[in-house]
Amino acid sequence: MRSFLAVLTVLAAIVAIWYAACVPMNIKGVLDAAERGGAEVMPATSKVRRDMGTFGLVAGNTFAIAQTWEQDRPRLPAPHQVITELWKTTVMKKVTSKRSLVYHAQVTLNATLLGFVIGTGLGILLAVGIVHSKVMDMSVMPWAIVSQTIPIIALAPMIIVVLYSIGVQGILPKAIISAYLSFFPVVVGMVKGLRSPDAMQLDLLKTYSANTNQGFWKLRLPSSMPYLFTSLKIGIAASLLGAIVGELPTGAVSGLGARLLAGSYYGQTVQIWSALFAAAILAGLLVALLGMIEKLVLKRMGMAS
Amino acid sequence: MNTQTTTQAQAQSGAPEAVVEAKNLDLVFPTNDGPVQALKDVNLTINKGDFVSFIGPSGCGKTTFLRVMAALEHPTGGTITVNGMSPDEARKQRAYGYVFQAAGLYPWRTIAKNIKLPLEIMGYSKAEQDKRVEQVLELVELAGFGGKYPWQLSGGMQQRASIARALAFDADILLMDEPFGALDEIVRDHLNEQLLKLWARTNKTIGFVTHSIPEAVYLSTKIVVMSPRPGRITDVIESTLPRERPLDIRDSQEFIDIAHRVREGLRAGHGDDE
Numbered sequence: 001m002r003s004f005l006a007v008l009t010v011l012a013a014i015v016a017i018w019y020a021a022c023v024p025m026n027i028k029g030v031l032d033a034a035e036r037g038g039a040e041v042m043p044a045t046s047k048v049r050r051d052m053g054t055f056g057l058v059a060g061n062t063f064a065i066a067q068t069w070e071q072d073r074p075r076l077p078a079p080h081q082v083i084t085e086l087w088k089t090t091v092m093k094k095v096t097s098k099r100s101l102v103y104h105a106q107v108t109l110n111a112t113l114l115g116f117v118i119g120t121g122l123g124i125l126l127a128v129g130i131v132h133s134k135v136m137d138m139s140v141m142p143w144a145i146v147s148q149t150i151p152i153i154a155l156a157p158m159i160i161v162v163l164y165s166i167g168v169q170g171i172l173p174k175a176i177i178s179a180y181l182s183f184f185p186v187v188v189g190m191v192k193g194l195r196s197p198d199a200m201q202l203d204l205l206k207t208y209s210a211n212t213n214q215g216f217w218k219l220r221l222p223s224s225m226p227y228l229f230t231s232l233k234i235g236i237a238a239s240l241l242g243a244i245v246g247e248l249p250t251g252a253v254s255g256l257g258a259r260l261l262a263g264s265y266y267g268q269t270v271q272i273w274s275a276l277f278a279a280a281i282l283a284g285l286l287v288a289l290l291g292m293i294e295k296l297v298l299k300r301m302g303m304a305s
Numbered sequence: 306m307n308t309q310t311t312t313q314a315q316a317q318s319g320a321p322e323a324v325v326e327a328k329n330l331d332l333v334f335p336t337n338d339g340p341v342q343a344l345k346d347v348n349l350t351i352n353k354g355d356f357v358s359f360i361g362p363s364g365c366g367k368t369t370f371l372r373v374m375a376a377l378e379h380p381t382g383g384t385i386t387v388n389g390m391s392p393d394e395a396r397k398q399r400a401y402g403y404v405f406q407a408a409g410l411y412p413w414r415t416i417a418k419n420i421k422l423p424l425e426i427m428g429y430s431k432a433e434q435d436k437r438v439e440q441v442l443e444l445v446e447l448a449g450f451g452g453k454y455p456w457q458l459s460g461g462m463q464q465r466a467s468i469a470r471a472l473a474f475d476a477d478i479l480l481m482d483e484p485f486g487a488l489d490e491i492v493r494d495h496l497n498e499q500l501l502k503l504w505a506r507t508n509k510t511i512g513f514v515t516h517s518i519p520e521a522v523y524l525s526t527k528i529v530v531m532s533p534r535p536g537r538i539t540d541v542i543e544s545t546l547p548r549e550r551p552l553d554i555r556d557s558q559e560f561i562d563i564a565h566r567v568r569e570g571l572r573a574g575h576g577d578d579e
Binding site: 200201203204205206207208209210214218219222300301302303 | 372375377396397401402403405406407409411412413422423425426427454455456474
C-alpha cells in the first residue's frame, strides 16, 4: 500500500511537471492567437514578444495560462489532450478506420512480431554457434556488436532501398529492420545463458560420457531459459522500435511510424504524442505479456527467482 | 547376498583384487603464477570393496586425485589404472559414479527424472530406466519421492538423490568429493550411517574425499592422509575397525587411536612448510 502511494506520488509529480512545462512552451502561440482574436496582450505585438523570455510573457499575461493547455496545435500538448486524442482514436473509432490508432498499432504489431520471431530465431542460432565454436565466437561476436553501433535511422532507408531493388516490399523490410534490432540482445543473453552451467554440472555430464548434443539439450538449453526471457523482453521492445523506424523512410501510410510522420508533416503535435504513447503502451503490453510467460515457464521449471 | 559374502571373504583372505592402481603419479597445473604441483609421486592401490577416504588440508590434491581416477584431470607423469584400464576407458565402461559436493540436481526435473539423466544419456530403455530409478530410490531411502522436485527436498535428501543418480547405472566404483561437506553435523551423521549400510548392501568400492577426521575414520577401511605443496600422500592407514559400525563406535578406544594417528599424519604433513 505504501509503495502504491509512492508510485502515485511520482506519477502525480510527472503530470504536474508536464502541465507546468506546457505554460512556457505554448504561451507565445496562445498570445499570438489571442492578439488575432482582438484580446489585449502584453506586449501588444508579436515582434516584440518574439524576443522576450517566455517566463516574462507568462508573468505579464496570467489570463492566458489556462489556454496553454487547450490549443489545437500546441508545441507541447497537455496530458489530458493526449489522453482525449488516444480515447477518440482508439475506443471511439472503428478498428478498421484509417484514423484508428488500433488499426495503425496492429499494422506495426504485425511487423514487430514477424521481426521478433526472425530476430529471436537468428539470435538463438548465432548464440548456439558462438557457444560451440571458438571460430564463430571470434568472428561473429565482434560483428554483432558493431552492427548495433550503427544508428538504425541511418541504416533503415538503405535496407529498404536494397530490399526494394530485389523486389521485397510490404511487411518484410520492416520486419527485417525490427529483427536487426532484436537479434542482438538475444545473442548476448543466450550466449551467457548457454554458458551458465557451472564446471561441476559440465563435469557431471563428462562422467556420463555425454556428447555435445546431449549436453546442449539436457543441460545448456534448459539452464539458459532465465537469460532467454530477459533477452526476449529487451528484444520485443527493440523489435517494436525497429518496426516504427522502418515505417519512417518509406512514407508508409499505415502504422504507428506513419502516424508519427503524418503528425509531424501537418504540425499535429497531439497526434504525434498520442502515437508515441500508443507505441509505449504497446511495448509495455508486449513486455508484460512476455513477463507473464516467463513467470509461468520458470515456475514450472523450478527456476523462478 | 552370497556373492557379497564371497567377495568379502576374498578381500579378507589376502587375495584382494586391485581396482585402482596409481604408480608415481604426478600432476602439474600450469597457472599464471607458474606451475603448481598438485600431485607428486603418488602411489596407491585401492582394492575391490574398499572404502577409501582421502583427507588433508585444502590444496593437498585429494580432490585432484579423485578427479584423476574419474578422468576429469589427466596426470602429467606416472601411471594410473582403473579396473586395469586407463581412466578414460573405464569411464566409457561406466566403471564409476561421481558425487559432487553440491547435489547439482536439475531444478526442472523431478527426482526420478534427475536419476534418469545418466540413464537417458547412456541409452537405457524406458522400462529399464523406471526399474532402476525404483531400485536406487529404495537404496538411498527415498522411495516415494520420485515425483517431487528438488526444491521440495531438504539438503540431505537432495544429496541422497544425487547419490542415487550416481548409483543408477550400477557402476562398481563410487567416487564422492566431500558429498556431505555442505550439510550440518546431525544430517551428516545420519547420511554417514546410511552410506555405510549402502556400501555393505552393494559392495561397491568407494573413494571418499573429506576434511573431517571423524567422518574419515568412521567410514573408511583405508584412510589416505595427504599434505599440500606439493600434493602428496603422507600416510596410508588400514582401519582395524570392523565393517559393521554403529554410530557409537566413535567412542571406542580403537576409533580414538585411529583418529589420533590421522591427526598426527596431518600435523606432520603440515609441519613441512612452516
